[in-house]
Amino acid sequence: MKLGTIHRAALVLAGTLATAAAVAQTGSPTGPQSGLDIPENARFLAPENPGVRKATAIVNGTVITGTDIDHRVALIRLANGGNIPDEELPRLRQQVLRNLVDETLQIQAAATEDIKIEPKELDQYFARYAQNFQQSPVQFAAYLRSAGSSDTSIKRQIQGELAWSRLQRRQIEPFVNVSEEEVQAVIARLNAARGSKEYKVSEIFISATPETANEARANAERIVQQLRGGASFMAYARQFSEASTAAVGGDLDFVRAEQLPEPLAAAVQEMPVGAVSNPIAVPGGFSIVSVTDTRQVLTADPRDALLSLKQLSITFAAGTPRPQIQTRIQDLVRTSQSMGGCGRAEEAAAGIGAEVVTNDQVKVRDLPVPLQPTLLNLAIGQPTAPFGTEQRISVLVLCGRDDPAAVAEVSFDEIQNQLSENRVNLRARRYLRDLRRDAVVDYR
Numbered sequence: 001m002k003l004g005t006i007h008r009a010a011l012v013l014a015g016t017l018a019t020a021a022a023v024a025q026t027g028s029p030t031g032p033q034s035g036l037d038i039p040e041n042a043r044f045l046a047p048e049n050p051g052v053r054k055a056t057a058i059v060n061g062t063v064i065t066g067t068d069i070d071h072r073v074a075l076i077r078l079a080n081g082g083n084i085p086d087e088e089l090p091r092l093r094q095q096v097l098r099n100l101v102d103e104t105l106q107i108q109a110a111a112t113e114d115i116k117i118e119p120k121e122l123d124q125y126f127a128r129y130a131q132n133f134q135q136s137p138v139q140f141a142a143y144l145r146s147a148g149s150s151d152t153s154i155k156r157q158i159q160g161e162l163a164w165s166r167l168q169r170r171q172i173e174p175f176v177n178v179s180e181e182e183v184q185a186v187i188a189r190l191n192a193a194r195g196s197k198e199y200k201v202s203e204i205f206i207s208a209t210p211e212t213a214n215e216a217r218a219n220a221e222r223i224v225q226q227l228r229g230g231a232s233f234m235a236y237a238r239q240f241s242e243a244s245t246a247a248v249g250g251d252l253d254f255v256r257a258e259q260l261p262e263p264l265a266a267a268v269q270e271m272p273v274g275a276v277s278n279p280i281a282v283p284g285g286f287s288i289v290s291v292t293d294t295r296q297v298l299t300a301d302p303r304d305a306l307l308s309l310k311q312l313s314i315t316f317a318a319g320t321p322r323p324q325i326q327t328r329i330q331d332l333v334r335t336s337q338s339m340g341g342c343g344r345a346e347e348a349a350a351g352i353g354a355e356v357v358t359n360d361q362v363k364v365r366d367l368p369v370p371l372q373p374t375l376l377n378l379a380i381g382q383p384t385a386p387f388g389t390e391q392r393i394s395v396l397v398l399c400g401r402d403d404p405a406a407v408a409e410v411s412f413d414e415i416q417n418q419l420s421e422n423r424v425n426l427r428a429r430r431y432l433r434d435l436r437r438d439a440v441v442d443y444r
Contacts, residue, residue, distance in 0.1 A: 056069060056097060056443065056444055057097060057100075057101055057441055057442065057443050057444065058441070058442040058444070059101050059104040059105060059108070059439060059440075059441050060104075060105075060108055060439055060440050060441075061440075062104050062108065064097065064100050064101065064104065068100060068153065068156075069093055069096050069097055069100065070148065071148070071149040071150050071152070071153035072096045072099075072100065072149070072153055072157075072239070073089070073092060073093060073096055073148075074144075074147050074148035074149035074153075075144075075149050075153065075154070075235075075239065076092065076096070076235070076236075076239055077147070077148070078147050078149070079231060079232045079235030079236065079239070080226055080229075080230075080231040080232075080235075081230060081231070083229070083230075084226075088222060091218075091219070091222060092222075095219055095240065096239075099239065099240065101436075101439075101441060102242065102432060102436070103156070103157070103160035104160075105432065105435040105436065105439055106160050106163055106164040106167070106432070106435070107159060107160050107163045107164075109163075109164075109167055109431075109435055110163035110164065110166060110167040111163075113167060113170060113171065115163055115166050115167055115170070117158075117159045117162045117163055121162070122155045122158055122159060123137070123155075125155075125158045125162075126140070126151060126154060126155055126158065129154060137151075157238075161246075161247040164247075164428075165244075165247060168244065168424055168428050168431075171431070172424050172427045172428060172431065173420070173424055175427075176420050176423045176424050176427065178416050178419045178420050178423070182419060183412055183415050183416045183419065186415045186419065187410045187412065187415060189258075190256075190297060190298060190410050190415075191298070191410065193256060193297050193298075194297055194298040194299065195296050195297060195298070195299055196256065196296065196297050197256075197257075197269075197294055197295070197296060197297070198254040198255060198256050198294065198295050198296070198297055199254065199255060199256075199257065199268045199269075199291050199293075199294055200252075200253065200254050200291065200292045200293035200294065200295075201252045201253075201254075201255055201260070201264075201268055201289055201290070201291055201292075202233055202234070202237060202245075202249065202250040202251050202252060202289065202290045202292060203237070203241065203243055203245060203250045203252055203264075203287055203288065203289050204220075204223060204233075204236060204237045204240055204241040204243075204250055204287065204288040204289075205241050205242050205243035205282075205284075205285060205286070205287050205429075206219055206220045206223075206240065206241075206242060206279075206285050206286045206287075206288075207242045207284055207285040207429065207433070208284070208285040208286060216285055216286055217279055217281075217286055220279035220286045220288055221278075221279055223236060223240060223288060224276060224277075224278060224279060224288055227276045227288070227290070228276055233249070233250065233276065233290050234249030234250065234251075235249070237249045237250030238250075242285070242429065242432070243425060243429070244421075244424065244425040244428050244429075245425070250290075254293075254295060256297060257269050259418075261282050261283070261287075263280045263281060263282055263287075264280060264282065264287060264289055267280055267289060268289060268291050271289075271290075271291045272291070273291055273292065273293060273294060273369075274290075274291070274292065275290065275291060276288065276289075276290045277289045277290070284429060293365060295365075298409075298410065300404045300405060301365070301404065302364065302376055302403070302404070303363065303364040303365035303372060303376070304363055304364070304365060304404035305363070305364050305376070305401055305402060305403045305404055306361055306362070306363060306401070306402040307359075307362050307363070307364060307375060307398060307399075307400070307401050308342075308358075308359070308360040308361075308362075308398075308399040308400035308401070309358070309359050309360075309362060309396050309397065309398060309399060310342050310345045310356055310357070310358050310396070310397045310399055311356065311357045311358075311359075311394050311395070311396050311397075312332060312335070312336055312345065312348075312349050312354045312355070312356055312383075312394060312395050312397065313354060313355050313356075313357070313388070313392055313393065313394040314328050314329075314331075314332055314352070314353065314354045314355075314392070314393055314394075315355075315391060315392045316328070316390065316391055316392070316393075318391070325390075325393075328352075328393075329386055329393055331352045332352065332354060332386060332393060332395060333383075333385075333386055333395070335348045335349070335351065335352050335354070336348075336383035336395045336397055337383060340381065341380065341381030341397070341399070342381065342397055342399035345397060358399075360399075360400075364376060370387075371384065371387070371396070375396065375398065378398040379398070380398055380399065380400065380401070381397070381398065381399075382397070382398055383395045383396065383397045383398075384396045384397075
């Protein structure tokens with residue numbers, strides 16, 4: 001994205017400086033051109049003002065500053081739980097700068113086609129981000145600032161994603177054709193593969209040329225280390241991936257092994273659910289993949305059932321004594337078990353100071369894996385056992401359930417869209433490569 005799209009080098013403040021005596025002893029004046037008595041090897045005797053942010057790159061006239069990089073690095077730090085080793089920061093900043101250059105090129109390319117993202121639209125998307133953190137836009141902006149980032153940084157990232165997506169719809173998608181014969185051939189293969197395994201795959205793609213292959217592989221290996229250390233794959237895909245799936249956190253959805261490039265297909269068939277691959281060489285660069293789920297082709301899966309749920313939650317301030325927490329959890333359990341189903345959930349929750357969230361269209365497979373077996377075995381009106389963290393404890397109450405059809409049918413439109421998306425993705429990579437080739441980038 002790209003957030004994938006965030007990355008690189010930066011502004012370095014002056015380090016250890018020479019003394020006035022050392023400067024005075026070296027070199028001769030610059031001569032008559034300036035009329036000033038300045039040594040040729042003159043050096044500043046004090047640090048540069050850290051409040052003055054210089055450009056680290058100028059991309060076709062658009063400035064990328066050290067502040068821009070700082071704010072994006074802070075987002076990655078948040079996604080990584082605040083844990084980025086100091087020795088990784090210089091390389092991370094380089095990656096952030098490269099991605100910011102790509103993001104700038106994408107925004108500029110969209111602008112040349114008169115594609116504009118209005119501030120009101122950016123505000124709406126930012127508000128949705130804030131909702132994911134259960135905060136208002138104002139609260140979320142303050143949270144970002146406290147973490148060293150800003151709402152401006154996220155909005156620029158959103159702008160880049162929207163602009164690039166709309167540019168692809170205008171400049172690439174109209175010229176991508178998928179014939180009916182191609183779709184029917186895929187459907188025939190799917191029917192022949194009924195009962196075989198599909199994999200829910202996420203990807204991070206790092207482009208490379210023969211000249212940059214070693215550096216790209218090293219970057220990919222560092223990303224793998226962070227992911228295996230607990231960093232969010234979705235967040236890193238948004239920040240680092242150069243595939244069109246970056247905007248959706250790298251999600252390829254469910255695919256069969258034969259739908260993937262051969263090196264990726266071989267990897268996903270050997271990976272357990274939840275694993276992250278080593279960097280895999282593919283045409284044009286390196287891919288990192290993660291398998292988050294599996295299922296059988298054209299076979300009904302109970303985890304595709306749609307549930308209607310109510311979530312009752314209680315929160316605790318930091319430092320709340322454990323006996324008090326235990327008492328409140330017991331209140332939550334008693335209330336959820338005795339309220340007689342979902343109809344009285346809001347009233348019952350108000351009696352113990354709990355909050356209620358409703359979701360009428362959630363698939364079992366989209367919920368955390370440890371909760372899935374329990375929810376599949378619940379009767380209507382029954383609650384789960386309590387779960388959560390030390391700050392927030394919840395129960396889920398099953399209000400309704402729609403089981404999947406006995407046999408899933410192949411969708412012509414779905415197959416056509418998938419084939420088209422693959423081709424658009426390939427052409428988008430080529431388009432960005434051409435933008436890089438033609439750009440005027442001045443690094444500072």
